[in-house]
Amino acid sequence: MTSWLTTILLAGFTVTHETRMPEVPVPVPEVPVDASADVVRGAWLYRVAACVGCHSPPFAEAKHLGGGRDLPTQFGTFYAPNISPDPTVGIGGWSEQDFTRALRDGVSPSGRRYWPTFPYMTYTNMTDADIHALWAYVSTQPTVHTEEKPHEIRPRYRTPGLLGLWRSLEFRRGPMEPDPSQSDGWNRGRYLALGVTYCDQCHTPRNNLGLLERGRFMAGGTNPGKSAVHPNLTSDPTYGLSDWTRDGLAQFLATGDKPDGSRADPDYIMAEKIHDSYAWLSEADREAIAEYVFALPPVAYDPETGTGARHAQGSR
Numbered sequence: 001m002t003s004w005l006t007t008i009l010l011a012g013f014t015v016t017h018e019t020r021m022p023e024v025p026v027p028v029p030e031v032p033v034d035a036s037a038d039v040v041r042g043a044w045l046y047r048v049a050a051c052v053g054c055h056s057p058p059f060a061e062a063k064h065l066g067g068g069r070d071l072p073t074q075f076g077t078f079y080a081p082n083i084s085p086d087p088t089v090g091i092g093g094w095s096e097q098d099f100t101r102a103l104r105d106g107v108s109p110s111g112r113r114y115w116p117t118f119p120y121m122t123y124t125n126m127t128d129a130d131i132h133a134l135w136a137y138v139s140t141q142p143t144v145h146t147e148e149k150p151h152e153i154r155p156r157y158r159t160p161g162l163l164g165l166w167r168s169l170e171f172r173r174g175p176m177e178p179d180p181s182q183s184d185g186w187n188r189g190r191y192l193a194l195g196v197t198y199c200d201q202c203h204t205p206r207n208n209l210g211l212l213e214r215g216r217f218m219a220g221g222t223n224p225g226k227s228a229v230h231p232n233l234t235s236d237p238t239y240g241l242s243d244w245t246r247d248g249l250a251q252f253l254a255t256g257d258k259p260d261g262s263r264a265d266p267d268y269i270m271a272e273k274i275h276d277s278y279a280w281l282s283e284a285d286r287e288a289i290a291e292y293v294f295a296l297p298p299v300a301y302d303p304e305t306g307t308g309a310r311h312a313q314g315s316r
């Protein structure tokens with residue numbers, strides 16, 4: 001078995017961006033001043049959890065919550081669906097329970113397992129309160145009607161067993177439990193990194209089955225056949241962020257400016273994520289992510305060549 005899962009997971013996140021640059025600001029309306037606290041929080045989560053990039057993508061023809069972002073992989077092309085309250089093409093007929101199940105379990109109201117191009121392996125970690133806030137926001141947004149775009153999955157991959165296999169090996173149902181032995185900042189940072197912004201899904205190498213290599217957690221990854229290398233975020237002196245500071249990382253997540261004076265490459269998805277998602281994090285949240293990242297054990301792994309040591313413990 002080759003790395004079909006790798007391709008689904010990584011290509012889902014990165015390929016589009018290499019071929020299609022953000023053209024316009026995302027079509028997200030301002031939140032009215034009299035909105036409830038849940039709606040305000042949900043609007044913010046919709047940004048920082050990157051829902052925006054797939055369901056309100058930065059393309060001229062895109063509509064807020066209308067989906068349509070194309071996510072090409074070697075298995076075919078997936079399309080982010082309409083998640084506006086439209087009753088036919090959107091999720092207008094859904095209950096909050098249906099929505100919670102989609103994010104927490106990766107399962108549709110009719111029981112269909114979602115493809116992991118929808119990063120529910122991350123969102124499953126969210127708190128009930130955050131999923132509720134997302135629902136409060138999404139379910140009260142204007143309805144948009146878009147053309148339904150069915151995924152174009154190549155015939156030989158239309159095997160339901162593949163998803164079941166992936167889930168049994170990789171999917172760990174949340175929510176994420178805080179680690180009482182760690183600081184509040186570290187716990188907040190881990191929650192944001194692994195439950196909201198999915199840094200780990202791009203910045204961890206994958207094995208031949210496309211599963212995250214837990215022993216090389218956050219040591220960088222590649223997108224097979226594509227040019228994007230996801231850098232090693234551990235403190236390894238050769239391959240990691242050893243010449244960065246926590247402040248420098250927090251600053252990078254706000255602006256895309258790197259400590260060496262260069263910028264996030266606009267050809268790669270990190271620049272889009274910063275612009276449309278991470279720049280919306282509070283300063284305290286960016287610092288928390290930096291605290292968590294800087295506490296990662298060093299892993300001497302070179303994502304450019306895919307070689308290097310494995311950490312005995314793994315991490316999470």
Ligand code: HEC
Nearest residue numbers: 049050051054078079080081083102108114115117118119
């Ligand atoms: C990388 C792109 C991507 C991101 C980021 C993303 N989604 Fe999706 N989403 C998808 C795709 C693709 C599907 C369809 C999966 C399938 O059909 O198996 C989907 C499906 C869904 C569904 C089910 C819709 C239906 O009609 O069954 C919901 C609800 C949803 N996403 C909400 C969200 C929310 C909320 C966020 C942010 C917390 C989010 N998505 C982030 C790509 C994405």
Ligand code: HEC
Nearest residue numbers: 013193197198199202228229230231263264265268269270
């Ligand atoms: C969708 C994939 C994706 C996600 C999610 C993602 N990154 Fe990245 N990241 C990349 C890519 C691709 C690059 C390389 C592009 C560049 O450096 O301009 C990168 C570059 C970086 C760099 C620059 C490192 C260097 O040595 O230049 C840092 C730091 C970083 N990411 C941290 C993070 C953190 C922290 C998160 C989560 C908050 C995160 N990334 C989420 C894909 C991703």
